[in-house]
Amino acid sequence: MNFQINKDILLSNLIVAHKALSNKTPNPALQGIKLDVLSDHLIITTSNSDIAIKLVIKDTSLVIKKQGSVLIPGKYFIEIIRKLDGLKVVISSVVDNMIRIEADRSDITLNMMDIDDYPELEFSEKIKSIKINVRTLKTIIRQTAFATSSIENRPILTGVNFKIDGNKLTAIATDSYRLSQKQIELSEVYEPLNIIIPGRSLDELIKVLENNNEMVELHFDQSKILFKYRSLLFQSRLLEGNYPETSKLVPTEFPIIIKFNKENLSTAIERASLLSSRDGNNAIVKLQLRQDNIVEITSNSPEIGKVLEEVYPVDEIIGAPIKIAFSSKYILDALKIFNSSEITINFTGEIRPFIIKGDYDENMLQLILPVRTE
Amino acid sequence: MNFQINKDILLSNLIVAHKALSNKTPNPALQGIKLDVLSDHLIITTSNSDIAIKLVIKDTSLVIKKQGSVLIPGKYFIEIIRKLDGLKVVISSVVDNMIRIEADRSDITLNMMDIDDYPELEFSEKIKSIKINVRTLKTIIRQTAFATSSIENRPILTGVNFKIDGNKLTAIATDSYRLSQKQIELSEVYEPLNIIIPGRSLDELIKVLENNNEMVELHFDQSKILFKYRSLLFQSRLLEGNYPETSKLVPTEFPIIIKFNKENLSTAIERASLLSSRDGNNAIVKLQLRQDNIVEITSNSPEIGKVLEEVYPVDEIIGAPIKIAFSSKYILDALKIFNSSEITINFTGEIRPFIIKGDYDENMLQLILPVRTE
Numbered sequence: 001m002n003f004q005i006n007k008d009i010l011l012s013n014l015i016v017a018h019k020a021l022s023n024k025t026p027n028p029a030l031q032g033i034k035l036d037v038l039s040d041h042l043i044i045t046t047s048n049s050d051i052a053i054k055l056v057i058k059d060t061s062l063v064i065k066k067q068g069s070v071l072i073p074g075k076y077f078i079e080i081i082r083k084l085d086g087l088k089v090v091i092s093s094v095v096d097n098m099i100r101i102e103a104d105r106s107d108i109t110l111n112m113m114d115i116d117d118y119p120e121l122e123f124s125e126k127i128k129s130i131k132i133n134v135r136t137l138k139t140i141i142r143q144t145a146f147a148t149s150s151i152e153n154r155p156i157l158t159g160v161n162f163k164i165d166g167n168k169l170t171a172i173a174t175d176s177y178r179l180s181q182k183q184i185e186l187s188e189v190y191e192p193l194n195i196i197i198p199g200r201s202l203d204e205l206i207k208v209l210e211n212n213n214e215m216v217e218l219h220f221d222q223s224k225i226l227f228k229y230r231s232l233l234f235q236s237r238l239l240e241g242n243y244p245e246t247s248k249l250v251p252t253e254f255p256i257i258i259k260f261n262k263e264n265l266s267t268a269i270e271r272a273s274l275l276s277s278r279d280g281n282n283a284i285v286k287l288q289l290r291q292d293n294i295v296e297i298t299s300n301s302p303e304i305g306k307v308l309e310e311v312y313p314v315d316e317i318i319g320a321p322i323k324i325a326f327s328s329k330y331i332l333d334a335l336k337i338f339n340s341s342e343i344t345i346n347f348t349g350e351i352r353p354f355i356i357k358g359d360y361d362e363n364m365l366q367l368i369l370p371v372r373t374e
Numbered sequence: 375m376n377f378q379i380n381k382d383i384l385l386s387n388l389i390v391a392h393k394a395l396s397n398k399t400p401n402p403a404l405q406g407i408k409l410d411v412l413s414d415h416l417i418i419t420t421s422n423s424d425i426a427i428k429l430v431i432k433d434t435s436l437v438i439k440k441q442g443s444v445l446i447p448g449k450y451f452i453e454i455i456r457k458l459d460g461l462k463v464v465i466s467s468v469v470d471n472m473i474r475i476e477a478d479r480s481d482i483t484l485n486m487m488d489i490d491d492y493p494e495l496e497f498s499e500k501i502k503s504i505k506i507n508v509r510t511l512k513t514i515i516r517q518t519a520f521a522t523s524s525i526e527n528r529p530i531l532t533g534v535n536f537k538i539d540g541n542k543l544t545a546i547a548t549d550s551y552r553l554s555q556k557q558i559e560l561s562e563v564y565e566p567l568n569i570i571i572p573g574r575s576l577d578e579l580i581k582v583l584e585n586n587n588e589m590v591e592l593h594f595d596q597s598k599i600l601f602k603y604r605s606l607l608f609q610s611r612l613l614e615g616n617y618p619e620t621s622k623l624v625p626t627e628f629p630i631i632i633k634f635n636k637e638n639l640s641t642a643i644e645r646a647s648l649l650s651s652r653d654g655n656n657a658i659v660k661l662q663l664r665q666d667n668i669v670e671i672t673s674n675s676p677e678i679g680k681v682l683e684e685v686y687p688v689d690e691i692i693g694a695p696i697k698i699a700f701s702s703k704y705i706l707d708a709l710k711i712f713n714s715s716e717i718t719i720n721f722t723g724e725i726r727p728f729i730i731k732g733d734y735d736e737n738m739l740q741l742i743l744p745v746r747t748e
Contacts, residue, residue: 085641
């Protein structure tokens with residue numbers, strides 16, 4: 001194996017491949033980056049227990065002198081390429097099972113890993129597939145994946161449920177304390193679909209997708225989903241099982257509706273969460289709509305102190321005074337992903353879930369369960 | 375106690391005071407910020423076992439309605455002021471031993487700490503004092519404090535030795551593996567001085583000093599040093615004991631002198647340190663001047679691989695071929711603080727300390743001990 005390539009092209013591809021590189025894994029071969037040098041292109045492959053990435057590199061700077069396949073220690077390979085000087089790099093396999101990296105005045109040799117230990121990976125296109133605009137896909141993920149559970153005791157909730165019905169795609173995530181749902185219209189009508197994609201896989205996927213108007217192809221079968229975007233193949237396992245039916249959780253009647261400036265509400269809740277007896281993320285904050293139509297956000301920690309914030313609603317308020325308590329993290333997480341500068345909170349009752357909506361965030365719904373306080 | 379002040383003025387002072395705030399301390403009172411409200415100014419005081427900070431605030435935005443002194447939980451106070459909206463903040467002591475913070479639509483009360491528990495701190499000017507330009511002082515600290523020891527088994531080496539002889543100030547730091555020395559001329563002749571300032575205190579000090587041409591006053595006695603700069607009083611304890619006599623360690627004859635482009639040498643050593651059997655900071659790298667007057671930087675880790683870097687010296691080389699091994703961290707740390715783009719390394723022999731100098735870094739000397747390899 002022997003080829004030469006522009007160093008920055010190689011590095012930008014390695015940075016993408018890094019997302020699927022295992023640090024600690026029962027299979028040490030997965031700490032390697034597989035490099036296949038073919039007649040006119042290069043393939044970089046990485047994988048861990050959740051995702052696999054395959055990158056096909058065709059570049060004008062690529063000069064292939066000898067074909068071949070090698071498995072290179074991933075962490076060291078990326079760090080070396082990152083630190084190299086010079087415009088181009090020459091990579092070749094040499095005696096004693098070593099790989100040689102030459103650039104400018106650097107001459108580096110790395111022990112290779114045994115390529116026979118690397119698992120056989122299938123990146124084949126599946127029977128079913130859909131197309132989504134890449135920017136839209138990134139928005140769906142950004143607006144749902146944060147609400148997945150990070151606790152493994154209900155594995156199904158660590159994923160985002162993608163459902164297709166006709167030309168409607170609905171993505172839902174919940175950790176059973178809050179729920180995020182986003183719906184979009186696809187450009188075509190597809191067969192019904194119901195899959196669960198691990199939230200962590202989606203978090204990695206959006207890091208490697210660009211923000212433009214190109215299309216991403218999603219191919220799937222019962223156990224895997226493959227995202228095709230430009231020269232990138234990004235594959236994730238799917239979660240097995242039935243996603244809970246969440247539609248019944250969402251209230252349909254809202255006797256109390258309050259509209260807020262999103263920024264004012266966020267900063268008031270952030271300040272209130274500073275002084276809460278429970279530390280950090282689980283700070284409990286109370287919201288009260290007073291008779292005078294001003295909203296109070298309060299917190300109280302007997303050992304430290306208390307916060308009282310007044311927030312003036314935007315527009316007329318619909319409904320009667322209410323007092324409700326919630327985890328500040330959940331509402332702050334939800335507010336962050338709205339594009340609208342004004343949002344409405346729709347309440348059903350003091351111990352019923354409430355939902356947040358935004359004028360400029362069509363077909364998105366954030367639901368949060370209140371907490372009971374004495 | 376009751377006063378009003380511009381929020382940003384208060385915050386910028388609290389950020390300085392934070393440097394001396396204790397997180398964990400045998401004395402819980404030191405987790406508090408002491409606030410003295412006097413007839414026409416405010417004093418903020420913080421301290422820990424190493425340093426104490428006193429800030430005198432006189433600002434046009436300051437409106438004092440009632441004088442008084444309080445001790446406020448430091449971490450919460452700073453976080454609250456940081457998160458407040460609005461231009462101004464009103465702070466007052468209220469019933470039940472509480473402090474009230476009002477800004478915009480926020481109304482926050484914090485439990486006070488018992489001010490009687492706060493230690494009596496002396497910030498008095500000492501008999502001996504000198505003056506240094508603030509920019510020069512920051513340079514001295516930046517160029518020496520990094521070389522102090524972070525290990526406490528020889529406490530004296532965790533400090534920087536400041537010596538005055540006539541109008542010459544010499545600062546020296548060493549952890550016994552490398553040494554950094556910087557000398558400056560003072561504008562006046564002073565009495566002889568020999569003190570050791572904790573490196574950690576100096577690290578905090580440079581964070582709060584600005585970069586301008588004003589003067590800092592240094593006042594000291596046997597146990598403390600007080601830095602006076604604008605409205606800031608920054609006091610540190612001194613280390614007790616005799617600093618080792620380092621002048622004998624510095625070789626005076628250098629049969630081999632090589633001049634390098636600093637950037638080329640740094641990046642070559644950084645790459646070589648990537649593949650070293652010892653991880654991270656203690657990577658051992660070898661430097662060899664070949665017969666053909668090219669310098670080789672090499673590292674070798676049998677399990678991982680090896681690096682060979684060629685660095686072309688600048689100018690003629692003085693002396694014969696040499697091969698020397700050293701810890702990459704020490705030489706990279708040293709190179710970083712040079713302002714010169716070209717530096718010379720002056721060697722005495724393969725197992726003797728070598729020194730680094732830079733044309734534009736007058737009166738600065740970096741000494742590094744080589745390591746023995748087989």
